[in-house]
Amino acid sequence: MPHISLSNLTIAYGNHHVLQNITVEIPNNQITAIIGPSGCGKTTLLKSLNRLVDLYEEIKVAGEVRIDGVNIYDPKADILALRKKVGFLSQKPYPLPMSIYDNITFGPRIHGIDGKNLLDQIQKLEKHIPIDSLCPNGRQKETTPRKNHEMAYLVEYYLRLAGLWEEVKERLHAPATQLSIGQQQRLALARALAVEPEVILADEPTSALDPISAQLIEKQFKILKNHYTIVVVTHILRQARRIADYVMFLYLGELVEHGPAHDFFNAPRDQKTRAYVSGEIS
């Protein structure tokens, strides 16, 4: 049973239909790429999965998005729990106006996760991704899970999970704005992971980054997909080829084609997909 399934999802801003009748199931523990030209509703589709579209005015949503069997657009749905379960990475990384350390602890603190719960959360995760596997050869984790210092351990764990620890461990209490933009995006990843989501949504997460930082993010995604379901919006076709296991192609608000990445790129069925993949339209 997949985490996320959409049926007849239609979204309109005022009278302008951005998405029409999207029906798809997003596979678990894989990287799903949403591709398509600019202005075709990719970001709207992504933001509909954690109800960030609610922040836009005059938006109308019809149809269903089911996450773990619950329709998230049900008026009774718990929106805060939804956003805890579905993490989000924006196009341009924005550090919260606080220190690196506080950026990571922001999520756990607002959700009231502390002490023993924190340790449980990390231990559960460590079964899938042990912290030692995240340390470079010959190095050990540096913070130990002591009583009353659980937060510090959580910060190290998630910074390692996002591949940022080695670069910031000396200046955890410095303002996060001092980081380079590539580091800020990995900080954003660590911050999103720290509330222990099951799904990660990423809106063109590398488009503001230099190629090396972009590569780091892609590498981190490949590590993370074993434990998380990842949905990435990208307009870089080559990036989709590199990282995607499953691809959805949006064109002018319609889901033209979707399928496993291998089939999608090698044997596209639809005329438009073929034109897009071969570079005739963009």
Next chain:
Amino acid sequence: MKSRKIEEFVFKVLMIASVTLVLCILAGILIVIVMRGASSLNLAMLIRTPEGGYYLGKGGGIANAIVGSLCLAFGASMLSFLFGLPIAFGLQKEYLGRRLARMTRLSLDILWGIPSIVYGAFGFIIMVYLGLRASLLGGIITLALLMLPIMIRSIEEVIRMTPSELKEISYALGATRIETTFTVVLRQALPGMVTGVLLAFGRGIGDAASILFTAGYTDYLPRSLFEPVASLPLAIFFQVSTPIPEVQQRAYASALILLMIVVLISFVSRLLSRRCSRHIVR
């Protein structure tokens, strides 16, 4: 081609001319006040209260007015900040609707334009109705009313400049509106808020008309909230309207003191706002 270059030149000259004009006005005020007042400025003026015959040119100082003005302005700043901050936050689109916010803004702009003597008269009527006499408390309340529109509008402007993506990140982590407001927006807007408070403080400490009836005047240092209190603008007014040249000189010295207080406060607030802007996301 030529005419476009002339246009460029004309506007450059206009800009330089207006900047020079502004600087000249400031310099002019400073020169007049220093030339006329510096000779009678001495320590006694700062630390002593008026003694018998002070307004006829005999000994004493205006410590009563200095302390009084500081009490009035700090008290009113705190009071109007206390009420202004929630209103400024409330004006965001997440809280009040667009229309109500626009109406509130309009009323604030009208209040901003109301002459301070009208606030004084209004405050006086309220005090008469409540059976209060001219007092520090009355002055603080009236001044706070006068400051409120400036405070709210300038704080609201900086809050509105918070990037919406930053708020989106906080929401995406599962934060509520209040959590986002207090942990993210407040931190981001803090340096701008300091400037807003300073603007209001500056207007408050220099205003004479609104406290003329409501705070009264006395030759003693303020002792309680319910007794009349002296203030620098009124001290200047009383001294400059005597026919005795020595006392008139003291009026300029008092003006110099008032100016120095304002300069000092702006200097401190600059420092403060630079300290707070460590974490600001640009």
